[in-house]
Amino acid sequence: MPDIRHDPLSDRWVIIAEDRAKRPQDFTAVRSARTERPCPFCEGHERSTPEEVLAIRPEGSPPQGPGWSVRVVPNKYPVLQAADGDAPATGGQLFASRPATGIHEVIIESPRHVTRTTELTDDELREVILAYRHRLRAARRSKNIVYGLIFKNVGPRAGATIEHLHSQFVGLSLLPSQTQQEVRNAKAYYEAQRQCIFCRMIEEEFRSDVRVVARSNQFVAYCPYASFSPYETWITPREHCGAFDELSDQQATELAGMLRKLLRQMDHILDRPAYNYLLQSSPFDSCADGSYHWRVAVLPRITTLAGFEWATGCCINPIAPEEATRQLKFATFS
């Protein structure tokens, strides 16, 4: 089983997952995201993956076979593995480690071999979003899982190794340090101001209106003031909501429309960039106080982290979010 090690200097954890790659020669070049045929995620190749834990398929259609529109399977090369109990850390202060337990799933977003979200219809993306909600709800009921994260890697520069459109779900038995920090800061703000820091930011974004890319009845898309990467855009509910899995069916429709439109705008102005998106929802056991607010953060990966960023944690962003907003807002495409 992979293990999670703690760095006592940065307080960050690293997952040592040797099964992900045995030999150094796997890494000597940027790997192509093009998988060899047959693609294990295409309809008709259901036996190439572990057995599905969820599939959106017509009533009566048999599991592990064709006919599905979205399919969720355990990751074949998981960085986290299921375990009965929660193992404590060992190794003391300097060499703390624990087994990397948790859930690691792949959400296959289409039976067709599509490679970008923009190739889905709004309805298809809506089904993907409903699958996200389903997996988060299931993880919330799991023993020892304290946090659920959905993320997506598109293109080799964003860390994808299989090009067939998919997202990943991880359910963690440990709150990652970066999430801990965010939760801590959001709580401190809430305690001082009696208001959710995200709600307050959204108010200010509407007031200044220089970083708002799009708005709908229930959602807003904006480039955050301290965007770590160029064209970073957050989609978040306008009304306070901490847990993504409280999303209504109607909200799923609206979110799909806004997310797909944003990705089309990015494809247009950045010529189909590699990107990640992250669905960051409140941890399961905390934030009932109303201090956290879920978001989808979309990050085109068009710059490279260099030595400065590694050493300091401080990013360099060559496109001001106000400029990114202007470009995204006025992107026109047929």
Add this chain to the structure above:
Amino acid sequence: MPDIRHDPLSDRWVIIAEDRAKRPQDFTAVRSARTERPCPFCEGHERSTPEEVLAIRPEGSPPQGPGWSVRVVPNKYPVLQAADGDAPATGGQLFASRPATGIHEVIIESPRHVTRTTELTDDELREVILAYRHRLRAARRSKNIVYGLIFKNVGPRAGATIEHLHSQFVGLSLLPSQTQQEVRNAKAYYEAQRQCIFCRMIEEEFRSDVRVVARSNQFVAYCPYASFSPYETWITPREHCGAFDELSDQQATELAGMLRKLLRQMDHILDRPAYNYLLQSSPFDSCADGSYHWRVAVLPRITTLAGFEWATGCCINPIAPEEATRQLKFATFS
């Protein structure tokens, strides 16, 4: 002038540096590191760069002309700019910003068009290391500079845009959050244990001897227990020393030999990977208590940060540092 913006959720800062790239089409592909000829860093093209602030050159050789072996110039596209005073943050808690003031220099490591440290001789690398020491010493005497960092990007995957071998020096008027965190943890350890955490780690590394790659009289090279990236290796003095600029001439010789040998081992087993190295020394105004210990961290860039790492700050490392150590230690080359 670029500005530094604070993210109130992560407590991290981001530098918005629009001069670094005006148009989005600059980013639509991975840029090649190959610069168009003539290379501005080659001997004979001294007028292509800002005027040198340091050059190692024979006595009597005129500045801004040929004859040098190492040359330090201000960065033509700085992310930090000189300023008289230290401007305070504005914008309140949610939108805090300050001018990105500081020093940003380029250390050109050879008059010849070499692209990798391993193409330098030990003596040439020693001169580069002495230039690092010089710039750190100079920055320590500068007003408003609290921290100096040397870093190097080799290869486009490591963020290099010019291939002629060079390093960069930044002098910051603000301690980056990641460095702050490290200093805080090192101080807490020191206060509890009355020992430098790095010295203690080195003791433990020698005791277990499963992550020690090399040792010399005064230095040790080891893969840290919680290595964030595969083959990450730290070179650090065996005896306690916080500030790199206290390095003796004799230590510079020994460090050059060990660093170059390590990079040759990495070139050999990873087939000339892109890499960064970072020279992390104690902040100027703190750590006089003996809690900090300088190091050179070498990071081959053979994996890609994907959505999981962006969202959590938790890295996935597919090569255990114990395995990386074995491979590095037993790398043989002519």
